Amino acid sequence: MTGRRRTSTTPPVRPQRTGSRVSTKVKARALIAGAVVACASIAVGCGVVPGITGGSGDDPITVMTWAPQDTPATNKPGMPAMAEAYARWINANGGINGHKLKVLTCNDHNDTVYAAKCARRAADENVVAVVGSYSQHGRSFLAPLEAAGIPYIGGYGVTDDEFSSPLSYPINGGEPALLAGLGEQLGKKCGPVALVRPDTVAGDQLPVLLNAGLKAEGHAAGTDQRAAEDATEYSRQTELALGRASSDPLKQGCVVSALGDRTETFMDSFRRDRQDYPKVGTGTVLGSLDQSLIDSTGGQSSPYEGAHVTGWYPVASDKRWDQMRKVIKEQAFGDNRIDPADAGVQTTWIAYNVLKSVVESLGDSPITSLAIRHALDNGLKVTTGRLTPTLSWRYEDLIAAVDFPRLVNAHVTFQVVRKGQLASERNGFIDVSRTLETADSN
Incomplete structure (x- = not known):
C-alpha cells in the first residue's frame, strides 16, 4: 500500500437506504453528474467527440496496461506481464468477437511525469482503454485519458482519483x-x-x-x-x-x-x-x-x-482462480514476474475479463473508446466467475460515499x-x- 510522495459467495443485496443516506447518495451522484457535464462542455475533452477506434472490422483491439517496475518503492511487474499473457491466450483462441487483442505496456516509474507520459502514449497509440493498471499518480494520468476519452478499467485503486473520475471503472474498492x-x-x-x-x-x-x-x-x-x-x-x-x-x-x-x-x-x-x-x-x-x-x-x-x-478477492488457493492459473501455465510458464497470489496480477486478470465482456456485448459494432464507455455507463452487468460480486457502473450502482463517488464494489474478504x-x-x-x-x- 503506497501513495504519492510529498514535494462468498455472492453477497446479499443491501436493503434500500433511507433518510440521511439518501441525501449522501444524491451528493455522490451530483458530483459525477457535474463531472460529466464539465466534460461535455469541452469540445475535445473526455472523448465526447467520436471515440478512438481500436477494433473496426477485423482490426485488432488495442489497449494498454501500466505499472511501476524497477523502482525503490512499490513495483507491480506482474500486472503488465499478466496482460500480455492474457492477450496471447485470447488470440490463441480466436480473439474477442474475431478481433485480435493487442496489449501495449508502460512503466510509470512511480513518477508523476512518467505516469502522464504513459497516458499520453495511450492517446497517441489510439488505445480504446487502459486496463488492469497500477499507478500512484491518478491526477497525472487521468487528465490526459479524460482529454482523449479513454476509459480506465480496473485500476488497482491506490488513489482517490480513481474513484472520482467519470472515465474510471473500478472493479474493487481499492x-x-x-x-x-x-x-x-x-x-x-x-x-x-x-x-x-x-x-x-x-x-x-x-x-x-x-x-x-x-x-x-x-x-x-x-x-x-x-x-x-x-x-x-x-x-x-x-x-x-x-x-x-x-x-x-x-x-x-x-x-x-x-x-x-x-x-x-x-x-x-x-x-x-x-x-x-x-x-x-x-x-x-x-x-x-x-x-x-x-x-x-x-x-x-x-x-x-x-x-x-x-x-478484495477469494484466497489464492480458491478454485475460482483455476482458469487464471491455467492461462499463466500455458502462456507465461517460467515468467517469474507473474505470481498468481499477487493482488495486482489478480486485478489485471479480472479487469481483462471485464473488457472481454464489454467487447462481446458490442457484437458487430465498431470497438471504440466511446462505445466501451457507453456500454459500461448504460448498465452492462459483468460477472467475474464469483471473484467479485456482479459489477455494474450505473449511477444506481454507486455506493453513497461522497469521497468515492465512482466506487461500485465495496466488498472485501477476511x-x-x-x-x-x-x-x-x-x-x-x-x-x-x-x-x-x-x-x-x-
Missing part, C-alpha cells in the same frame, strides 16, 4: 475498502491498534479509513505512525508501534503494517523487537502481504503467522494466516459500504 474492512476485522479481535503507514498523500487517508472500521465495531481509534515508503529499515517505527499496541496489559494489541512492498522490510525489524511483546498480533491488507511473502519469510514460522488480512497459509477467516464477501459512507464523519 485501498479505502481494504482499510475500512481491516478496521472491522480487527475491531472484535484486538485491543489497542497501532497503524504504520507511508508518509505520503495517499497514506494520509489510511488512518481515517481504518478508524472508521474500528469505530463500526465499537473500538477506539488506533494510533498513527508515519514512515518513509522507501526506507531501508524501520526499527524506530517498530518500537513505537509495539509500545502503543501493548499499552493495555489486559488486551492483546495489534500492529497494522500498510507499507506495500516495504512491509517485508518492516517485518524484519518487527520480528526482532516482537520478542519482548509476545502477545502483540498483526494485521495487514492484500498488497502488503501475499502467500509468496509468507513462504519466503518462513511459512508457518514467519512473523505473519496468525495475522489478520483483508483482501483472511488469516494459518499454518503458513492464507485461509478464509469468514466465508463470503463482507460489504463495508456503510463504513465508507460514514468515514468522512468519523
Whole structure:
C-alpha cells in the first residue's frame, strides 16, 4: 500500500437506504453528474467527440496496461506481464468477437511525469482503454485519458482519483475498502491498534479509513505512525508501534503494517523487537502481504503467522482462480514476474475479463473508446466467475460515499494466516459500504 510522495459467495443485496443516506447518495451522484457535464462542455475533452477506434472490422483491439517496475518503492511487474499473457491466450483462441487483442505496456516509474507520459502514449497509440493498471499518480494520468476519452478499467485503486473520475471503472474498492474492512476485522479481535503507514498523500487517508472500521465495531481509534515508503529499515517505527499496541496489559494489541512492498522490510525489524511483546498480533491488507511473502519469510514460522488480512478477492488457493492459473501455465510458464497470489496480477486478470465482456456485448459494432464507455455507463452487468460480486457502473450502482463517488464494489474478504497459509477467516464477501459512507464523519 503506497501513495504519492510529498514535494462468498455472492453477497446479499443491501436493503434500500433511507433518510440521511439518501441525501449522501444524491451528493455522490451530483458530483459525477457535474463531472460529466464539465466534460461535455469541452469540445475535445473526455472523448465526447467520436471515440478512438481500436477494433473496426477485423482490426485488432488495442489497449494498454501500466505499472511501476524497477523502482525503490512499490513495483507491480506482474500486472503488465499478466496482460500480455492474457492477450496471447485470447488470440490463441480466436480473439474477442474475431478481433485480435493487442496489449501495449508502460512503466510509470512511480513518477508523476512518467505516469502522464504513459497516458499520453495511450492517446497517441489510439488505445480504446487502459486496463488492469497500477499507478500512484491518478491526477497525472487521468487528465490526459479524460482529454482523449479513454476509459480506465480496473485500476488497482491506490488513489482517490480513481474513484472520482467519470472515465474510471473500478472493479474493487481499492485501498479505502481494504482499510475500512481491516478496521472491522480487527475491531472484535484486538485491543489497542497501532497503524504504520507511508508518509505520503495517499497514506494520509489510511488512518481515517481504518478508524472508521474500528469505530463500526465499537473500538477506539488506533494510533498513527508515519514512515518513509522507501526506507531501508524501520526499527524506530517498530518500537513505537509495539509500545502503543501493548499499552493495555489486559488486551492483546495489534500492529497494522500498510507499507506495500516495504512491509517485508518492516517485518524484519518487527520480528526482532516482537520478542519482548509476545502477545502483540498483526494485521495487514492484500498488497502488503501475499502467500509468496509468507513462504519466503518462513511459512508457518514467519512473523505473519496468525495475522489478520483483508483482501478484495477469494484466497489464492480458491478454485475460482483455476482458469487464471491455467492461462499463466500455458502462456507465461517460467515468467517469474507473474505470481498468481499477487493482488495486482489478480486485478489485471479480472479487469481483462471485464473488457472481454464489454467487447462481446458490442457484437458487430465498431470497438471504440466511446462505445466501451457507453456500454459500461448504460448498465452492462459483468460477472467475474464469483471473484467479485456482479459489477455494474450505473449511477444506481454507486455506493453513497461522497469521497468515492465512482466506487461500485465495496466488498472485501477476511483472511488469516494459518499454518503458513492464507485461509478464509469468514466465508463470503463482507460489504463495508456503510463504513465508507460514514468515514468522512468519523
